[in-house]
Amino acid sequence: MNDAARPPLDFYFDFISPFGYFAALRIDAIAARHGRRAEWHAMLLGVSVMKVMGLKPVLETPLKGPYLTREAARYARRHGIETKRPFDGPAMNPLPAARAFHWVRRHHPERHRAVGAALLDAYWRQGVDLEAPDTIAAIAAEHGADRSGCRAACESAEGRALLRAAVAASLARGVFGSPYVIADDEPFWGVAALETLDAWLATGGW
Amino acid sequence: MNDAARPPLDFYFDFISPFGYFAALRIDAIAARHGRRAEWHAMLLGVSVMKVMGLKPVLETPLKGPYLTREAARYARRHGIETKRPFDGPAMNPLPAARAFHWVRRHHPERHRAVGAALLDAYWRQGVDLEAPDTIAAIAAEHGADRSGCRAACESAEGRALLRAAVAASLARGVFGSPYVIADDEPFWGVAALETLDAWLATGGW
Numbered sequence: 007m008n009d010a011a012r013p014p015l016d017f018y019f020d021f022i023s024p025f026g027y028f029a030a031l032r033i034d035a036i037a038a039r040h041g042r043r044a045e046w047h048a049m050l051l052g053v054s055v056m057k058v059m060g061l062k063p064v065l066e067t068p069l070k071g072p073y074l075t076r077e078a079a080r081y082a083r084r085h086g087i088e089t090k091r092p093f094d095g096p097a098m099n100p101l102p103a104a105r106a107f108h109w110v111r112r113h114h115p116e117r118h119r120a121v122g123a124a125l126l127d128a129y130w131r132q133g134v135d136l137e138a139p140d141t142i143a144a145i146a147a148e149h150g151a152d153r154s155g156c157r158a159a160c161e162s163a164e165g166r167a168l169l170r171a172a173v174a175a176s177l178a179r180g181v182f183g184s185p186y187v188i189a190d191d192e193p194f195w196g197v198a199a200l201e202t203l204d205a206w207l208a209t210g211g212w
Numbered sequence: 213m214n215d216a217a218r219p220p221l222d223f224y225f226d227f228i229s230p231f232g233y234f235a236a237l238r239i240d241a242i243a244a245r246h247g248r249r250a251e252w253h254a255m256l257l258g259v260s261v262m263k264v265m266g267l268k269p270v271l272e273t274p275l276k277g278p279y280l281t282r283e284a285a286r287y288a289r290r291h292g293i294e295t296k297r298p299f300d301g302p303a304m305n306p307l308p309a310a311r312a313f314h315w316v317r318r319h320h321p322e323r324h325r326a327v328g329a330a331l332l333d334a335y336w337r338q339g340v341d342l343e344a345p346d347t348i349a350a351i352a353a354e355h356g357a358d359r360s361g362c363r364a365a366c367e368s369a370e371g372r373a374l375l376r377a378a379v380a381a382s383l384a385r386g387v388f389g390s391p392y393v394i395a396d397d398e399p400f401w402g403v404a405a406l407e408t409l410d411a412w413l414a415t416g417g418w
Contacts, residue, residue: 054275058274061267062267067267068265068388069383070265072386073388076399080418083418180278180279182275182276195279196404198404198407198408199404202286212290
């Protein structure tokens, strides 16, 4: 089959996850390098980690929380990524942004990557308050989405239902972290696994 | 200073961890490539993960347990590592082997890497029952350690005290996972971080 017909890579991220942000900066290039495209999915670590896995938030986990904060800063330095948002929290409430994102995916599917990337850029690189629906809608509108529809989706029944369905679908596929990529049913968790994903796609797997 | 005087890389692993085993197969070569040596330390995930971090064992964690089992198998295939020990458990009791290992580190320091590697090889590649002190002592003796001293250390007050001190020291340095490497105070967690460690040592860090 030709490239356009090949199934997309499914890329899962949480807006509150710096490693999800780092992966978002690379996933489309990795996909394109192998003649693929990426479908982006906002997920919720609060559901997968706390409710399904029964763990506490990673930033509140002794030893691991401080390690991951340090690793995020190290990754950012290595890759020349400058951010205004501290990696050690506190994390925002990701629900309005995640609802708006999934509303864009439904109603402007061709814009969903650009809107997702712009929301992550605003939160992480620019340090913008991304809990405010007006801000979310303005950013989405800059990237071709309907501003009032997007604004409403941050709190509406439709926005809630779209996000709830997306999170349920992610859990049904086993997604528990951010970033998480599924390529042809093969899962890759974490930003370091992007190298493995790249090799997997290049070789056809092993 | 010359290479011999440079501080060692501290390599931490738990005998029950397949990723610790995978890292053990590479750590000495990585260290040597940068004119360094590795000091091996057996640690206990049961203490760091359960008692300090307050988490459940990873194999009992929904979503993450199955993922890591699959990732271990994928890593092994990629690197041509054949094992007789299933990656999805059940895990053995690592205490006798860890006590004997630290007894060797104390009394035959020049043999500790070879004994650690041989114990991991027996458990993972050969599928040997590594809870039996006689087995542990026989393997250690093959690599130059005193058999009866090693046998006794699996259960003795000295063996217990050496392991307790080693685990406390690992926690004091923030070690929580297996593998975990500390190079010049910089921590690297997980087998994927070995690539980062290699780049860090090659460049002097960033």
